[in-house]
Amino acid sequence: xKISHLFASMAILVCTTAAWFLLGTALDDRTDDSSxxxxxxxxxxxxxxxxxxxPQAWYETPNAPGGKAVILPSSSKVAVGLAYAAMQRGLLxxxxxxASLTGAYVFTNPTRIAQTFYISFPLxxxxxxxxGFAFRLGEDADQPAAxxxxxxxxxxxxVVPALGSVSLNVAYQTRGTNTWSYQFQDNRxxxxxxxxxxxxxxxxxxxxxxxxxxxxxxxxxxxxxxxxDYPDVLAAKSIGMEMPKKLNAGPIxxxxxxxxxxxxxxxxxxIILIGSLRGVALHPMHIFFVAAGFFAFHLxxxxxxxxxxxxxSFGIATLISxxxxxxxxxxxxxxxxxxxxxxxxxxxxxxxxxxxxxxxxTGITLTLLGIITLAILMTLTxxxxxxxILTQQAKPSAPNRIPPPIGGxxxxxxxxxx
Numbered sequence: 430x431k432i433s434h435l436f437a438s439m440a441i442l443v444c445t446t447a448a449w450f451l452l453g454t455a456l457d458d459r460t461d462d463s464s465x466x467x468x469x470x471x472x473x474x475x476x477x478x479x480x481x482x483x484p485q486a487w488y489e490t491p492n493a494p495g496g497k498a499v500i501l502p503s504s505s506k507v508a509v510g511l512a513y514a515a516m517q518r519g520l521l522x523x524x525x526x527x528a529s530l531t532g533a534y535v536f537t538n539p540t541r542i543a544q545t546f547y548i549s550f551p552l553x554x555x556x557x558x559x560x561g562f563a564f565r566l567g568e569d570a571d572q573p574a575a576x577x578x579x580x581x582x583x584x585x586x587x588v589v590p591a592l593g594s595v596s597l598n599v600a601y602q603t604r605g606t607n608t609w610s611y612q613f614q615d616n617r618x619x620x621x622x623x624x625x626x627x628x629x630x631x632x633x634x635x636x637x638x639x640x641x642x643x644x645x646x647x648x649x650x651x652x653x654x655x656x657x658d659y660p661d662v663l664a665a666k667s668i669g670m671e672m673p674k675k676l677n678a679g680p681i682x683x684x685x686x687x688x689x690x691x692x693x694x695x696x697x698x699x700i701i702l703i704g705s706l707r708g709v710a711l712h713p714m715h716i717f718f719v720a721a722g723f724f725a726f727h728l729x730x731x732x733x734x735x736x737x738x739x740x741x742s743f744g745i746a747t748l749i750s751x752x753x754x755x756x757x758x759x760x761x762x763x764x765x766x767x768x769x770x771x772x773x774x775x776x777x778x779x780x781x782x783x784x785x786x787x788x789x790x791t792g793i794t795l796t797l798l799g800i801i802t803l804a805i806l807m808t809l810t811x812x813x814x815x816x817x818i819l820t821q822q823a824k825p826s827a828p829n830r831i832p833p834p835i836g837g838x839x840x841x842x843x844x845x846x847x
Contacts, residue, residue, distance in 0.1 A: 435701075437713035442697065445720040446690040449727065453686035456731055460521065460679030475516070475525040476557035479605035483613045484551065484597065486536045488544040500546070503594070504535040504621040511609055513630045515675050522675035524607050534597040535621075538589040546589045550599055551582040562601040608636050610669035622659040624668055628652040632673040639669035676786060678734035678742075684791075685782045686727045691795065693723050695777040695802050696770075700758070702806060703769050706813065709762035718757055723778060726750035739786070747779050 483505075487497045510529040515522050538544050550564060564583050577583050589595050613619060626642070629652040635641050642655035659665050697716060704711055726746045733742035754774055759767040777798065784794035 434711075434713050438697065438701070438711075438716040441713060441717050441720055442690070442694060445693065445724060448724060449686050449689045452727060452731060453683050456679060456683040456686060460677075460683065474557060475523070475604045475606050476553075477555050477606060478608040479528055479553045479556065479603065479610070481530065481553055481609075481611045482551040483611070483619075484532075484534055484549060484599075485614065486546045486548040488538075488546055499617075500536055500539070501617060501619065502534040502597075502621070503537040504533075505623065506533040507531070507611065507622075507624040509609070509611070509624065509626045511626065511628045511630075511670060511672075513628070513672055515672075521677050521679060524672035524675065525604065526606070526609070526672055527602065527604055528609055529600075529602045531600040532598070534599075535594050536589070536597065537594045538592060541591045543588055543590050543593075545586055546595065547584055547586050548595070548597055549582045549584040550597065552577055552601075553603065553605075554581050557604045560602040563599060565598045567595055606672075608669055608671050610636065610639065610667055612667040613665050616664040618661070618663050619659045619665040620661045622657075622662075622665070624657045626655045626657075626668075626670065628655070628670070630673050634671035634673075636669040636671050638667065640666035674788075676739055678739055681739070681785050682727075682731045682734055685785050686731065688781070688785075688791070688795075689723065689727050692777045692781045693720060695798060696723070696773050698806070699773045699777075699802065700766065700769055702810060704762060704766055706809060707762075707765050707769075709766050711761070715758075715761055719754055722750055722754035722757065725753055726778060726782075743783070750774070750778065 484502065486500045488500070489496055490498050492498070508531045512527040514525055514527060516525045517523070532550075536546060536548060538546070548566060552559065552562075564585070566585055566587050587595055611624060627649060629650065631648075631651065631653060633642075633646075633653060633655070640657060642657055645656075647654040657668050697719065700719070701711055701716075726749070729749060730742055730746035733745060736742075737745075751771070751774060755767055755771050758770040781794060781798060784790045
């Protein structure tokens, strides 16, 4: 390939990169616009991430700061059920779930006189609504309906005898998105606490800043049964669970598009260098049509994901791009170029793009492809005379000779002319 052709090919790659950048930007904008439109809808139907705060009680006394002595439960038995039910809207999957909670708490009067305890149970805020909410103090079954106050907590007063205890039983069902967490309101001492969680999914991921569950995890159906036990802990960490992640078509398609120039660069480098060694010289117009075949993959994939599932969209775009590029290069360089192009496109376009479906694999995939490509090219070109290849020009054709006239003397050839 001539030096001028090499620079022309580089210019084609730059222009294709600009087109990919525009496509990726359009995908990002379309995803953000779709996300903004459905965010209010999803929040209205399913609510935000659920945060359940630990209940507490207090009694009035002049011996405590602010005239209130805060009492935490001496015993807490909490059971949580999480049922994952992801909901798709546009190009995005929303990690929605149903949650149920039951709690049995015991508050103990530490004084030697009867105290009026104000027991408060904070409800999750901004939820999509609570179902089956129950709030019962003591064993009295005939209690008025629990109504949350302006702070979002249900508070009741009860007289607790000296060194006596009172129980609190609560229950509700609700919906949430992304995460569920149980938080302690301060760094005070937590004792007699146990939380059991039952999920219907096996993918366990604890949010940052929360405690891991005990190692004894019991499979139940498709999910797991987990528990956290705080017999006597200072500054106890919060408890939480991340919902399983789903592949979102919009962000994945955009990331594949933005990294597309890397795959095209590897592919073009392979077919130009190995093709030159095999005697197949490529023109910049050949590179232009190859780049168009690669761009067709990403353009088709970006719009198919609106209509079909991710695997189906990826498969259709793969078949069409392979047919375009490999059929064209076979017509250009025959079977020799086809045997180079087919595995190269499968590796640099298809395999590299597929790595975006798994979090954390893109970087290592790109690194390995770069190293393998470098090793192949170094091995094949170690003894190549690059000066001869890059400066190779077409040999001039033999000069035409003027035919002698019939019956006349032969004319001297142009090559003998001074």
